[in-house]
Amino acid sequence: MNLPVLKAADFASDQDVRWCPGCGDYSILAQMKKVLPELGYPREKTVFISGIGCSSRFPYYMNTYGMHSIHGRAPTFATGLKSTRPELMVWVITGDGDSLSIGGNHFIHCLRRNLDVNIVLFNNRIYGLTKGQYSPTSAEGQITKSTPMGAIDHPLSPLSLALAAEATFVARSIDAHVKHLGETLKAAAEHKGTSLVEVYQNCNVFNDGAMAYAQEKKQRAENVIELEHGKPLIFGAKGDKGIRLTGNHLEVVNTADVPADDLLIHDAHDPNPAIQMMLARMRYPEMPEPIGVLRAVEGVATYNDQINEQVTAAKAKKGEGDLTALFHSGDTWQVA
Amino acid sequence: MIETSTSSATSKTVETVSGITVRLCGDSGDGMQLLGTQLTNTSALAGNDVATFPDFPAEIRAPRGTRAGVSGFQVQFASKEIFTPGDTLDALVVMNPAAMVTNIGDLRKGGILIANEDGFNDKEYKLAKVESNPLDADVIEQSYRVVRVSMTELTREAVSGFGLSTKFADRCKNFFAMGLVYWLFGRSLDPTLRFIEEKFSKKPDIMNANIAALRAGWAYGETTEVFGESYQVEAAKLEPGTYRNIMGNQALAWGLIAASKVSGKDLFYGTYPITPASDILHELTKYKNFGVRTFQAEDEIAAVCATIGAAFGGTMAVTASSGPGIALKGEAMGLGVMLELPMIIINVQRGGPSTGLPTKTEQSDLLQVMFGRNGEAPMPVLAPRSPGDCFAMAVEAWRIATECMVPVMLLSDGYIANGSEPWKIPDIKDLPEIKCSHPVASDSDEPFLPYGRDENLARPWAIPGTPELMHRVGGLEKEDGTGNVSYDPDNHQHMVETRAAKVAKIAERLPEQDVFGPTSGDVLVVSWGGTYGACLTAVARCRDAGHDVSHAHIRYMNPLPSNIGTLLRSFRTVIVPELNAGQLRMLLRAEYLVDCVGINKVKGKPFAVSELVDAITHHATTHQAATHQAASHRQTKAG
Numbered sequence: 001m002n003l004p005v006l007k008a009a010d011f012a013s014d015q016d017v018r019w020c021p022g023c024g025d026y027s028i029l030a031q032m033k034k035v036l037p038e039l040g041y042p043r044e045k046t047v048f049i050s051g052i053g054c055s056s057r058f059p060y061y062m063n064t065y066g067m068h069s070i071h072g073r074a075p076t077f078a079t080g081l082k083s084t085r086p087e088l089m090v091w092v093i094t095g096d097g098d099s100l101s102i103g104g105n106h107f108i109h110c111l112r113r114n115l116d117v118n119i120v121l122f123n124n125r126i127y128g129l130t131k132g133q134y135s136p137t138s139a140e141g142q143i144t145k146s147t148p149m150g151a152i153d154h155p156l157s158p159l160s161l162a163l164a165a166e167a168t169f170v171a172r173s174i175d176a177h178v179k180h181l182g183e184t185l186k187a188a189a190e191h192k193g194t195s196l197v198e199v200y201q202n203c204n205v206f207n208d209g210a211m212a213y214a215q216e217k218k219q220r221a222e223n224v225i226e227l228e229h230g231k232p233l234i235f236g237a238k239g240d241k242g243i244r245l246t247g248n249h250l251e252v253v254n255t256a257d258v259p260a261d262d263l264l265i266h267d268a269h270d271p272n273p274a275i276q277m278m279l280a281r282m283r284y285p286e287m288p289e290p291i292g293v294l295r296a297v298e299g300v301a302t303y304n305d306q307i308n309e310q311v312t313a314a315k316a317k318k319g320e321g322d323l324t325a326l327f328h329s330g331d332t333w334q335v336a
Numbered sequence: 337m338i339e340t341s342t343s344s345a346t347s348k349t350v351e352t353v354s355g356i357t358v359r360l361c362g363d364s365g366d367g368m369q370l371l372g373t374q375l376t377n378t379s380a381l382a383g384n385d386v387a388t389f390p391d392f393p394a395e396i397r398a399p400r401g402t403r404a405g406v407s408g409f410q411v412q413f414a415s416k417e418i419f420t421p422g423d424t425l426d427a428l429v430v431m432n433p434a435a436m437v438t439n440i441g442d443l444r445k446g447g448i449l450i451a452n453e454d455g456f457n458d459k460e461y462k463l464a465k466v467e468s469n470p471l472d473a474d475v476i477e478q479s480y481r482v483v484r485v486s487m488t489e490l491t492r493e494a495v496s497g498f499g500l501s502t503k504f505a506d507r508c509k510n511f512f513a514m515g516l517v518y519w520l521f522g523r524s525l526d527p528t529l530r531f532i533e534e535k536f537s538k539k540p541d542i543m544n545a546n547i548a549a550l551r552a553g554w555a556y557g558e559t560t561e562v563f564g565e566s567y568q569v570e571a572a573k574l575e576p577g578t579y580r581n582i583m584g585n586q587a588l589a590w591g592l593i594a595a596s597k598v599s600g601k602d603l604f605y606g607t608y609p610i611t612p613a614s615d616i617l618h619e620l621t622k623y624k625n626f627g628v629r630t631f632q633a634e635d636e637i638a639a640v641c642a643t644i645g646a647a648f649g650g651t652m653a654v655t656a657s658s659g660p661g662i663a664l665k666g667e668a669m670g671l672g673v674m675l676e677l678p679m680i681i682i683n684v685q686r687g688g689p690s691t692g693l694p695t696k697t698e699q700s701d702l703l704q705v706m707f708g709r710n711g712e713a714p715m716p717v718l719a720p721r722s723p724g725d726c727f728a729m730a731v732e733a734w735r736i737a738t739e740c741m742v743p744v745m746l747l748s749d750g751y752i753a754n755g756s757e758p759w760k761i762p763d764i765k766d767l768p769e770i771k772c773s774h775p776v777a778s779d780s781d782e783p784f785l786p787y788g789r790d791e792n793l794a795r796p797w798a799i800p801g802t803p804e805l806m807h808r809v810g811g812l813e814k815e816d817g818t819g820n821v822s823y824d825p826d827n828h829q830h831m832v833e834t835r836a837a838k839v840a841k842i843a844e845r846l847p848e849q850d851v852f853g854p855t856s857g858d859v860l861v862v863s864w865g866g867t868y869g870a871c872l873t874a875v876a877r878c879r880d881a882g883h884d885v886s887h888a889h890i891r892y893m894n895p896l897p898s899n900i901g902t903l904l905r906s907f908r909t910v911i912v913p914e915l916n917a918g919q920l921r922m923l924l925r926a927e928y929l930v931d932c933v934g935i936n937k938v939k940g941k942p943f944a945v946s947e948l949v950d951a952i953t954h955h956a957t958t959h960q961a962a963t964h965q966a967a968s969h970r971q972t973k974a975g
Binding site for chain 1: 377380381383527571573574575576577578579580581590593594597602604606623624625626627628629631633634635637638639641642643644645646647648649650651653667668671675761762764799800801802803804805806807808809810811812820821
């Protein structure tokens with residue numbers, strides 16, 4: 001059988017893309033279109049569900065099935081769909097305000113249920129669509145339209161939150177780091193269970209350069225550490241810095257100063273999230289920020305599998321439901 | 337089917353009566369709801385028509401012995417067709433002083449008051465906030481036939497051989513009370529014996545003790561001199577068929593399952609626990625072998641959104657809640673209207689606003705479900721009229737939802753949900769046919785139009801997984817036909833009008849409103865929802881008394897049946913009784929410019945037939961007098 005070989009362009013819908021010129025969303029859209037053909041999944045079995053926000057226009061631009069839903073709730077629509085149509089590949093597209101503020105509850109519960117969907121969280125640390133208010137990931141002290149004297153909220157880390165909610169796949173990538181982004185999206189798609197990918201995404205209109213330390217190629221090597229399962233944690237333009245676990249905290253060391261096996265080896269498959277949580281908490285400028293797959297634990301039952309297995313088990317035990325038998329179950333009487 | 341039982345043969349005089357209304361009251365933990373349910377089922381099995389009204393506090397275990405903790409169950413069983421659980425009580429069973437003082441007002445003069453004497457002591461008087469034993473009041477002795485029974489003591493004796501602790505022995509006293517009530521009303525013990533054997537099969541001591549207590553209660557009535565006679569109510573002449581007793585929420589759940597089966601769809605039920613809707617979840621989750629998937633969501637919003645997600649995937653999708661939860665679902669319901677996907681949203685109403693009276697009934701969410709969404713977001717609204725009718729209306733809701741590709745609101749209430757009545761079991765082949773079709777890719781060069789429309793203005797239900805029909809839906813305004821996002825002003829006007837027309841057109845295919853009594857005349861009583869039984873009975877009594885009163889009970893709230901306007905204009909006075917401040921009345925006046933008089937009660941309780949008879953009679957006579965006066969005034973002027 002000859003399956004049609006799809007190209008990135010086959011995944012583009014006929015709608016004009018309406019993000020601001022220079023927006024980081026373009027890069028994510030491009031990588032998604034590039035990765036999907038590589039996954040070999042038919043377009044008609046692929047569904048994008050989004051909430052509200054700039055990022056959430058994403059489904060309109062994909063030639064797949066899609067739903068642009070309501071603010072913060074995309075994971076819940078995905079839950080209903082994936083529970084009843086487990087054969088579909090479902091992506092949830094969301095932003096920092098959408099998933100961590102108004103939709104925080106659903107975000108947590110989707111992860112703890114381990115629904116087999118892929119969540120891509122576009123984190124630009126600002127409300128773009130409503131024109132520049134601070135978001136739950138905005139930096140403390142950040143001056144925005146709604147915080148003229150500086151934000152007083154402590155920012156939330158989506159990775160820490162996901163790990164605390166027992167997520168089985170947690171990763172981070174960067175809009176401008178296209179190769180890494182593509183590989184991370186692919187790894188997320190291949191994971192069985194909820195995959196969370198946080199993408200640092202530049203809002204060049206309302207929060208330009210907020211994550212330049214990670215996005216700009218020149219700065220990235222010094223400020224970002226690329227995680228690879230089974231490899232030591234090394235970073236820096238010359239690969240001269242590493243991460244060591246000392247006692248119960250992580251510290252930056254010069255690789256020249258310490259024996260090679262002192263460096264922390266990344267274990268994304270460790271069911272115990274303790275060290276992964278320590279990685280998630282590393283923040284610029286004190287520490288380099290990790291990108292790549294922090295956690296990928298396979299073999300945890302998914303919500304969609306289990307809800308359907310119960311139906312199968314009930315049918316095996318009781319037989320296919322019979323309405324007449326149901327109506328006549330228990331006490332009945334005859335009126336002549 | 338049940339066998340006739342020798343255990344219910346009495347040697348005393350038996351008086352035949354046409355109907356009995358009993359209320360059983362005790363502490364929340366006294367097992368009164370169980371007692372009531374058993375009496376109901378047993379009476380239904382004896383062929384009586386039955387109607388019930390359970391009434392319990394919102395607290396799981398309110399402070400013991402207090403007035404707030406009283407839990408009651410009222411049942412009327414009769415040899416004729418009845419539509420309400422009865423106004424005044426023929427018999428009242430009370431387990432403690434609090435139960436007595438809060439309920440005695442409803443016992444008719446000369447009625448039987450059965451009291452568990454062991455529950456009446458100084459400690460209990462204090463808890464119930466009464467000075468002394470209320471049973472000793474002269475007015476009680478003079479007004480009622482008071483029967484004091486030492487139920488706790490007698491139960492302890494009856495179960496003494498089973499080695500139970502006093503705590504467990506005392507828990508059997510509701511079965512003693514049940515045995516006594518069964519004797520008094522000539523009920524067979526067999527259904528309850530079967531129930532006890534099944535329920536406590538793994539705890540033989542408890543099973544045997546409960547059986548002993550039940551039999552001891554029956555024997556007490558038979559052997560002591562307390563009762564000179566017992567009563568019997570013969571079988572009612574219901575329409576021929578096989579019957580069972582059914583509760584509203586159970587009937588609703590079964591209706592959903594039936595609808596899913598006849599439409600060839602699996603059922604997805606997304607919900608969040610809330611009184612009084614939770615029993616639908618408890619019922620549905622038992623039937624996974626019917627292809628039922630239940631999802632207990634993290635909140636009300638997740639519940640409705642998951643439902644929309646399942647509907648998008650082509651499944652029969654349903655969510656349910658009560659008023660406060662429906663408020664939370666408002667935004668998502670608007671999306672459902674915009675997406676034009678079929679689904680059912682159930683509101684089992686309770687007393688409001690806010691948390692209100694969670695365990696009490698009210699009809700105050702009609703305007704909420706009609707208009708509680710932003711923008712112009714019309715949805716069909718159906719309202720079952722009785723517990724058994726919940727089955728038919730659930731099927732009907734899914735039929736309309738799929739025929740029109742629209743979310744449908746089903747508006748029940750706590751009174752219907754927890755009430756029960758005999759239900760004629762339908763033949764599966766008599767259930768309405770519900771066709772669900774999903775388009776597939778065609779060879780034609782025409783592009784697929786996800787928002788193209790058929791004669792009902794319904795769009796195609798193209799589901800993910802279908803090759804070539806990929807499309808995107810969402811909450812932004814859709815261009816008609818293509819479904820693409822559109823900000824075009826004319827398109828928006830067109831789409832708002834189309835979504836409204838789609839709902840309005842349903843009326844063309846609905847049955848006309850039927851009327852009990854003549855279709856024109858002096859007075860028309862218009863009711864909806866759970867007040868059906870009380871309104872029908874009240875109108876029948878008014879007619880018997882010679883008043884020209886007709887009754888129209890509406891089950892299709894939106895769109896209203898096409899002949900409603902004509903009907904309203906055919907009567908001199910239109911009276912709308914509702915358990916709210918006048919919501920249907922407001923709709924009728926706004927829609928048809930016909931003045932309507934309200935009978936409005938918001939006490940968390942259903943209408944009593946007598947209060948409706950009084951109010952209808954009052955309005956009928958005052959309005960007629962006013963009309964008459966106006967007519968003679970005109971005559972005078974003309975003269």
